[in-house]
Amino acid sequence: MFRLPALVVLTLVIAFGGGAWSASWMLKATSGFGAISLGSWSAYPELQTEKADPFAKAHRAGDGRILLGRAEGLVFTAKTDETGAALSGRCAYEISGSTPPARFWTLTVKDASGEPLAESPRLPTSLNSWTTLRNTDGAFRIRLSASPTPGNWIWLDTDGNVSFVLTLLDTPTAASVSLVELDMPKIAAIGCSDA
């Protein structure tokens, strides 16, 4: 007697429960397709365009940021070092090499929730292409650690995981078809403080 209503309820529970659960799971699991990965760095060249996929658009609407346009620049984010280990705010890192061609680039650090680390007036928390010291061949070597080191140094001493953000301004990278030949700087872990 209650068989048919029970079946209808079962159908509806599977439809609404499963649909909502799978949608939220997908949004957590992926930040959208169309990423380009170069070593530990990844970027979404089409995130701000009409061509972004529905998952990327959902994330974009949830973040509510004013993204860089195609002629403006491209943002690369790294969450792991070159061995694949997650970047920790209690470790020291060295970023070395060179960036793809760009008129200007900046290197900043974000915390686990994606917010930039608080800018301190006394400690350097970011670098850009004008202020970075280079070797004679144009390559650079940037240390990120809690204690200062000679050369390029960014202060890094925070709880939880961090991500490094390399913003390339006015770069042909976004339009380039094959990104394989581009060389991105390498991220090497130097050591971690026991905390």
Next chain:
Amino acid sequence: MRSALLAIAIGLVGAAFIHIVIILALPMWTGKDAWTRVQALGEMNRFYSLANEPNITGLYNENPYIRSAVCRFDITDGPVRIIASGDVPIWSVSAYGVSSNETYSMNDRSAIGTGVDIALVTPAQMLQMRRIMPRALERAVLVELSEPQGYVALRAVAPTPSQKPAARAFLANAVCASISIDPA
């Protein structure tokens, strides 16, 4: 037993449908997408320079070397002209539609002069302008937008602290004004 399996199968099809509906509808319902935040900044046709720290508007300069200002526009009744000039090493500008899709972007290397001079027009206004080009817009970059509403983000780069006042002034003096094109 058969009917239970049928109920589960229909449920799964419904789940797939609802999954798609949620993903596609989400951008309209987050309440914190870029367009909603830009609307909350204030009135149309003026640039709002963004703060450097996170704040209640939700919009701020995430990059310490790049300062930005946002202007919301509606070109239904007339084109909107964007003018800015100043001593900044790099500037760039992008226009976005209501759903935050990029509709146009350029930087100082692709500009004609040294400053920003852009006119956002609808296809109909573009046709009108092709017949009689207003003298004031002769040197402006004409950008035809299919969507009449949207926002413009103007960015100025200040690589060193000494360049920050210039970048601030560049954004503070930027104009985002509605203009009228008279056929006469």
